[in-house]
Amino acid sequence: DQQVKQNSPSLSVQEGRISILNCDYTNSMFDYFLWYKKYPAEGPTFLISISSIKDKNEDGRFTVFLNKSAKHLSLHIVPSQPGDSAVYFCAASPLRGYALNFGKGTSLLVTP
Amino acid sequence: KAGVTQTPRYLIKTRGQQVTLSCSPISGHRSVSWYQQTPGQGLQFLFEYFSETQRNKGNFPGRFSGRQFSNSRSEMNVSTLELGDSALYLCASSSGLAEETQYFGPGTRLLVL
Numbered sequence: 001d002q003q004v005k006q007n008s009p010s011l012s013v014q015e016g017r018i019s020i021l022n023c024d025y026t027n028s029m030f031d032y033f034l035w036y037k038k039y040p041a042e043g044p045t046f047l048i049s050i051s052s053i054k055d056k057n058e059d060g061r062f063t064v065f066l067n068k069s070a071k072h073l074s075l076h077i078v079p080s081q082p083g084d085s086a087v088y089f090c091a092a093s094p095l096r097g098y099a100l101n102f103g104k105g106t107s108l109l110v111t112p
Numbered sequence: 113k114a115g116v117t118q119t120p121r122y123l124i125k126t127r128g129q130q131v132t133l134s135c136s137p138i139s140g141h142r143s144v145s146w147y148q149q150t151p152g153q154g155l156q157f158l159f160e161y162f163s164e165t166q167r168n169k170g171n172f173p174g175r176f177s178g179r180q181f182s183n184s185r186s187e188m189n190v191s192t193l194e195l196g197d198s199a200l201y202l203c204a205s206s207s208g209l210a211e212e213t214q215y216f217g218p219g220t221r222l223l224v225l
Contacts, residue, residue, distance in 0.1 A: 042218055043219050046215060098168060099157045100155075102154055102155035102157075104153075105155075
């Protein structure tokens with residue numbers, strides 16, 4: 001069963017605008033959440049993470065929001081750039097450093 | 113610091129054969145996790161090794177096994193290959209402690225014919 005769900009397989013955004021990628025999870029034991037970015041033929045690259053004690057974490061153009069009551073998190077990219085075009089995976093684990101449960105990914109295309 | 117390295121990068125095997133994949137973690141990292149990525153199932157956790165011991169295991173059949181050596185390098189073995197084993201196999205390393213993120217290698221692309 002898929003415990004982490006990314007319901008949008010793809011997203012297209014214009015350069016300079018905001019990209020919002022969403023993720024839902026079902027396991028209330030998940031305590032640590034991450035976003036990875038993946039280019040073709042490469043492994044996932046860690047982007048940003050958030051633990052359940054926070055509801056927001058920012059790193060430059062990337063912000064992750066966590067709503068524990070709704071079991072929902074989102075990644076905001078502002079402003080979006082063409083180089084952000086990649087597949088974005090949401091992941092969760094009950095403990096930081098332990099086995100990650102991944103969503104199936106959202107393919108983001110940022111157009112000039 | 114060098115990143116996670118995986119060898120080989122590409123592999124073609126036939127059904128019934130076995131295969132061994134290798135992963136060298138980031139220097140100083142003691143935990144290595146393996147994941148399988150397929151178009152239909154996404155990224156799925158296989159197992160994790162920490163200090164030469166399997167610490168976590170995903171929901172894969174016994175044909176999938178692994179081990180870790182004293183230098184933290186890890187190998188994954190798949191026996192009696194099936195067509196459905198065609199996938200990108202990724203390994204990730206971390207310090208293994210509670211405060212560390214996992215960092216991924218480039219993966220090994222396995223094609224089973």
